[in-house]
Amino acid sequence: xxxxxxxxxxxxxxxxxxxxxxxxxxxxxxxxxxxxxxxxxxxxxxxxxxxxxxxxxxxxxxxxxxxxxxxxxxxxxxxxxxxxxxxxxxxxxxxxxxxxxxxxxxxxxxxxxxxxxxxxxxxxxxxxxxxxxxxxxxxxxxxxxxxxxxxxxxxxxxxxxxxxxxxxxxxxxxxxxxxxxxxxxxxxxxxxxxxxxxxxxxxxxxxxxxxxxxxxxxxxxxxxxxxxxxxxxxxxxxxxxxxxxxxxxxxxxxxxxxxxxxxxxxxxxxxxxxxxxxxxxxxxxxxxxxxxxxxxxxxxxxxxxxxxxxxxxxxxxxxxxxxxxxxxxxxxxxxxxxxxxxxxxxxxxxxxxxxxxxxxxxxxxxxxxxxxxxxxxxxxxxxxxxxxxxxxxxxxxxxxxxxxxxxxxxxxxxxxxxxxxxxxxxxxxxxxxxxxxxxxxxxxxxxxxxxxxxxxxxxxxxxxxxxxxxxxxxxxxxxxxxxxxxxxxxxxx
Amino acid sequence: xxxxxxxxxxxxxxxxxxxxxxxxxxxxxxxxxxxxxxxxxxxxxxxxxxxxxxxxxxxxxxxxxxxxxxxxxxxxxxxxxxxxxxxxxxxxxxxxxxxxxxxxxxxxxxxxxxxxxxxxxxxxxxxxxxxxxxxxxxxxxxxxxxxxxxxxxxxxxxxxxxxxxxxxxxxxxxxxxxxxxxxxxxxxxxxxxxxxxxxxxxxxxxxxxxxxxxxxxxxxxxxxxxxxxxxxxxxxxxxxxxxxxxxxxxxxxxxxxxxxxxxxxxxxxxxxxxxxxxxxxxxxxxxxxxxxxxxxxxxxxxxxxxxxxxxxxx
Numbered sequence: 001x002x003x004x005x006x007x008x009x010x011x012x013x014x015x016x017x018x019x020x021x022x023x024x025x026x027x028x029x030x031x032x033x034x035x036x037x038x039x040x041x042x043x044x045x046x047x048x049x050x051x052x053x054x055x056x057x058x059x060x061x062x063x064x065x066x067x068x069x070x071x072x073x074x075x076x077x078x079x080x081x082x083x084x085x086x087x088x089x090x091x092x093x094x095x096x097x098x099x100x101x102x103x104x105x106x107x108x109x110x111x112x113x114x115x116x117x118x119x120x121x122x123x124x125x126x127x128x129x130x131x132x133x134x135x136x137x138x139x140x141x142x143x144x145x146x147x148x149x150x151x152x153x154x155x156x157x158x159x160x161x162x163x164x165x166x167x168x169x170x171x172x173x174x175x176x177x178x179x180x181x182x183x184x185x186x187x188x189x190x191x192x193x194x195x196x197x198x199x200x201x202x203x204x205x206x207x208x209x210x211x212x213x214x215x216x217x218x219x220x221x222x223x224x225x226x227x228x229x230x231x232x233x234x235x236x237x238x239x240x241x242x243x244x245x246x247x248x249x250x251x252x253x254x255x256x257x258x259x260x261x262x263x264x265x266x267x268x269x270x271x272x273x274x275x276x277x278x279x280x281x282x283x284x285x286x287x288x289x290x291x292x293x294x295x296x297x298x299x300x301x302x303x304x305x306x307x308x309x310x311x312x313x314x315x316x317x318x319x320x321x322x323x324x325x326x327x328x329x330x331x332x333x334x335x336x337x338x339x340x341x342x343x344x345x346x347x348x349x350x351x352x353x354x355x356x357x358x359x360x361x362x363x364x365x366x367x368x369x370x371x372x373x374x375x376x377x378x379x380x381x382x383x384x385x386x387x388x389x390x391x392x393x394x395x396x397x398x399x400x401x402x403x404x405x406x407x408x409x410x411x412x413x414x415x416x417x418x419x420x421x422x423x424x425x426x427x428x429x430x431x432x433x434x435x436x437x438x439x440x441x442x443x444x445x446x447x448x449x450x451x452x453x454x455x456x457x458x459x460x461x462x463x464x465x466x467x468x469x470x471x472x473x474x475x476x477x478x479x480x481x482x483x484x485x486x487x488x489x490x491x492x493x
Numbered sequence: 494x495x496x497x498x499x500x501x502x503x504x505x506x507x508x509x510x511x512x513x514x515x516x517x518x519x520x521x522x523x524x525x526x527x528x529x530x531x532x533x534x535x536x537x538x539x540x541x542x543x544x545x546x547x548x549x550x551x552x553x554x555x556x557x558x559x560x561x562x563x564x565x566x567x568x569x570x571x572x573x574x575x576x577x578x579x580x581x582x583x584x585x586x587x588x589x590x591x592x593x594x595x596x597x598x599x600x601x602x603x604x605x606x607x608x609x610x611x612x613x614x615x616x617x618x619x620x621x622x623x624x625x626x627x628x629x630x631x632x633x634x635x636x637x638x639x640x641x642x643x644x645x646x647x648x649x650x651x652x653x654x655x656x657x658x659x660x661x662x663x664x665x666x667x668x669x670x671x672x673x674x675x676x677x678x679x680x681x682x683x684x685x686x687x688x689x690x691x692x693x694x695x696x697x698x699x700x701x702x703x704x705x706x707x708x709x710x711x712x713x714x715x716x717x718x719x720x721x722x723x724x725x726x727x728x729x730x731x732x733x734x735x736x737x738x739x740x741x742x743x744x745x746x747x748x749x750x751x752x753x754x755x756x757x758x759x760x761x762x763x764x765x766x767x768x769x770x771x772x773x774x775x776x777x778x779x780x781x782x783x784x785x786x787x788x789x790x791x792x793x794x795x796x797x798x799x800x801x802x803x804x805x806x807x
Contacts, residue, residue, distance in 0.1 A: 380699070381699030381700050382699050382700075383699075383700070383702075383704040383705075448644060449644055449645060449646040450643075450644035450645070450704070450705040450707060451704055451705060452704075452705040452706055453684070453702065453704070453705070455680070455681050455684075456681075456695050456696075457696070463644075464646070
């Protein structure tokens with residue numbers, strides 16, 4: 001089932017106001033729709049709520065109740081401006097971002113990015129931390145239905161990854177009806193009927209909803225219908241993709257320049273790929289030392305995301321050009337078009353490799369480093385991880401069988417050749433848990449998976465865990481029971 | 494209250510697999526304060542008698558069963574079958590006999606059709622395939638999805654798949670680990686037995702031996718920790734054990750049935766023959782005291798179920 005995610009910045013106008021006036025943070029604050037005495041409160045902070053102020057109250061009444069209340073208007077233009085900035089920020093996490101009618105809510109397509117981030121949780125956590133670091137209060141939910149994901153985000157802070165549509169339905173049904181943008185009197189009518197939650201509301205027969213409660217109630221009900229889910233309407237990118245870097249000291253050696261350009265191009269193409277686009281042409285600007293700007297326009301035969309192809313075109317072009325001075329800055333601007341699906345295919349779905357080129361490369365390595373320098377891993381049947389494979393020299397490269405079938409898991413476990421001991425801890429291990437390097441803490445542990453054996457030689461007894469750190473890293477750890485010590489055996493990416 | 498009954502326990506009568514005597518398993522279960530223990534040897538009920546005798550001495554119940562090897566579309570799947578009643582035990586033994594009859598010695602491959610007539614038996618399925626097949630023939634009431642947790646990394650996805658099928662078929666889950674020895678100290682012996690069975694040496698045993706020493710008979714609190722997220726599955730073992738009322742004490746010798754004239758019962762035919770003989774002996778006039786004596790003796794024979802013997806021997 002296709003996934004969808006919702007990022008919600010609750011009470012966005014209030015958050016905007018408090019970012020602009022941080023000195024109001026410890027005072028009662030209200031956002032009003034008009035600066036005049038008849039302006040009505042649209043958003044309140046907790047302190048104001050505790051003083052019995054309510055949304056919809058007139059500013060004069062509120063001030064009578066709470067003379068030290070701070071009020072201000074957040075114009076729709078300002079809210080839209082912030083929303084656009086947020087969309088641009090969120091586009092670094094997915095090319096498909098849509099701002100929806102509910103203030104501060106965005107739908108983002110997480111599909112395809114799971115592989116890059118190592119799972120929906122990591123991806124969602126990255127967004128959550130990104131916004132949190134910029135002082136935006138937010139919640140991120142990865143679910144299955146757009147509206148239901150929004151409903152879950154309204155009541156669940158932080159990151160929520162829903163495992164099934166049933167779980168999503170169950171959790172979203174608990175959302176208070178008041179969280180949705182329904183008129184106050186409508187909410188009161190529902191409250192009088194004992195309809196307090198979304199689940200109660202959705203249980204109402206849709207047929208008579210429109211005639212009895214009006215178009216807004218009916219529209220809200222319809223938006224939760226299973227068959228009514230519209231695809232995400234992504235916000236278009238405004239800025240062209242560009243990258244620049246300084247060359248210090250200035251250099252006119254083409255090989256070195258190409259090498260530097262390769263690194264920058266890699267990042268640029270990654271940006272373009274993330275937008276779901278491909279490069280139609282490149283504008284290469286070389287700022288020269290004590291000489292006029294040198295520009296090249298490079299256009300492949302068709303839009304591409306192939307790094308080596310673009311680099312080869314740049315190499316040919318620069319080979320022809322004569323630079324009048326050393327290059328001190330390089331700027332590359334990509335003109336892009338919407339890519340075909342296969343162009344944005346993620347690693348693992350790339351076309352087949354050139355095996356003859358591989359053979360030639362391996363022959364050269366063997367010639368330089370010896371006959372046994374090229375090895376391949378052979379899987380062996382064993383419970384102990386380090387015994388479950390062995391590197392053996394090979395003569396001919398062989399295309400991996402996995403290349404022809406889609407991978408079962410996007411996670412790659414990189415196993416250290418020797419487990420790294422973690423700092424020792426006081427007694428009561430393993431209950432005390434492992435200690436990581438400075439500034440890293442474990443948030444979740446999954447396991448244990450126990451491996452023991454080898455009693456005829458040397459007893460091995462390990463409890464393996466997968467650990468998720470506060471930096472979003474996934475580690476593969478074990479507690480060595482005989483040695484009473486934690487070890488890091490690998491990382492997942 | 495004890496938290497569980499181990500329902501998947503193999504003694505050393507599961508040749509080259511179980512590493513503890515049936516008596517040791519029963520003694521350990523008793524020492525751990527468990528109310529009952531199942532004995533489910535591989536493809537047979539070989540360890541039951543010894544377990545039963547020791548259990549009677551210690552006052553602990555034995556749940557009678559076997560681990561069946563079921564052939565589903567060419568691949569072997571394990572199903573733990575537990576007899577609820579004497580009839581269930583008979584059905585279980587009949588299925589095992591059919592399985593052994595079609596295989597070489599030491600192996601019994603049972604087909605789903607062998608189990609179709611089995612009633613009064615609980616089937617604890619370890620794979621989605623067996624769950625589906627047995628659900629089609631037996632419905633959900635006598636089926637359970639068996640979730641085993643030996644702390645290996647392959648179990649979690651396997652259990653997830655099994656639970657999903659169980660939910661789809663409305664089958665309940667039950668928590669039970671595969672017990673191969675009564676104490677962890679027997680793990681080396683179990684490894685060696687597994688190697689002999691697999692024809693391998695220890696250093697190259699690979700997956701022939703178990704990944705860890707978690708196949709012991711565990712105390713209730715340890716198993717409760719393993720199933721902390723699903724205590725209901727563990728409690729269900731108590732219900733299952735409660736319903737498996739069959740005991741080997743319910744079995745006794747049964748004389749083979751004689752061939753009887755059509756429409757006659759064993760007892761009726763014996764009575765008829767006895768009175769025919771009496772009439773012959775007393776020229777058609779059987780005295781009242783002889784008649785009374787005959788009736789009394791026939792009643793005793795009936796009570797002892799010896800009718801068959803007299804019909805053979807007269």
